[in-house]
Amino acid sequence: MNLEKIKLLRKELHRYPELSGQEIETAGRIKKSIEKCHNIKIIENIGGNGLAVITEFSNSGPTIVIRCELDALPIEEVNDFEYHSVNKGISHKCGHDGHMAIVAGLVSWLDQQDFKNGKVISLFQPAEETGEGAPNVLNDNRFSELNPDYIFALHNIPHQPIHSIITLNGNFSSTVQSVSIELKGKESHSAEPEHGVNPALCMAELIERFNGLNNKDPAKEDFRLCVPIYSSMGVKSYGILPGLARSITR
Ligand SMILES: [Zn+2]
Incomplete structure (x- = not known):
């Protein structure tokens, strides 16, 4: 060929x-x-x-x-x-x-x-x-x-000079682990939020806590980045308070 x-x-x-x-x-x-x-x-x-x-x-x-x-x-x-x-x-x-x-x-x-x-x-x-x-x-x-x-x-790396082959001693890139979390609250009419359990704050806190686990220095042995990649909660309706949230971080 x-x-x-x-x-x-x-x-x-x-x-x-x-x-x-x-x-x-x-x-x-x-x-x-x-x-x-x-x-x-x-x-x-x-x-x-x-x-x-x-x-x-x-x-x-x-x-x-x-x-x-x-x-x-x-x-x-x-x-x-x-x-x-x-x-x-x-x-x-x-x-x-x-x-x-x-x-x-x-x-x-x-x-x-x-x-x-x-x-x-x-x-x-x-x-x-x-x-x-x-x-x-x-x-x-x-x-x-x-x-x-x-x-x-074999994998390409963008922004490197054409025709170059790059190898490194030790690890080339980090491994990936994904965590998928489902938060089950209780749905209610949004006019009566006191009857529901809204997972929104918990979701916000999760994202913040994962962010707190980051160690952003790639030269360090325990270099790690926790990246939120997916969040979903509730439905697009003013009348319903969400009961369920999903979040994936890697
Ligand atoms: Zn790939």
Whole structure:
């Protein structure tokens, strides 16, 4: 696959994004893009809709995994370039289309190389955005049997110079944990608020308390940011005092 074809593949993947756990067509497009490779084996439906493409050279040696992601985000595309998303409410906003095209290009490049030792697994991981794909791949016996020596996760970083590859000692980024909290109060007519239990203040306090847990210095070992990402409460009606609130922080 030459560079032009890799760019076209990226645009095709961008045009037809799919959500986490639903990346069936995307996996099909990747398979099709590497169908001319002769020396590969493909493990399908790994950890969901994932693909593991194995390029094995003659002699034994280390097994290296290069990993990218298949899924897109539930965000409406507002761009109007000709390859904009045709799937309503879904778009590639994290660059996974680019990662897949790069790794598919790598599969095709490796297929033409005459390396002697080891094995490269090009892993197209499903469901990255929900956090479900990685453990599902790890728990798939067909993946553990590959017994990789090294795993490299590929991800773009905006605002860095073109053609640069960035690695860091230690951790590259923080892990993410999400906390979903449901507050159950008691709904009432808003003319009689004394008969209800409104979760509003509790919700406000939660957001403030999480904010108080922040340690904003990235150089510190216990660097952490608690970010409110979703809040909902009540209905859009003057007459009803809310009884239920939901809040997600990560
Ligand atoms: Zn991403």
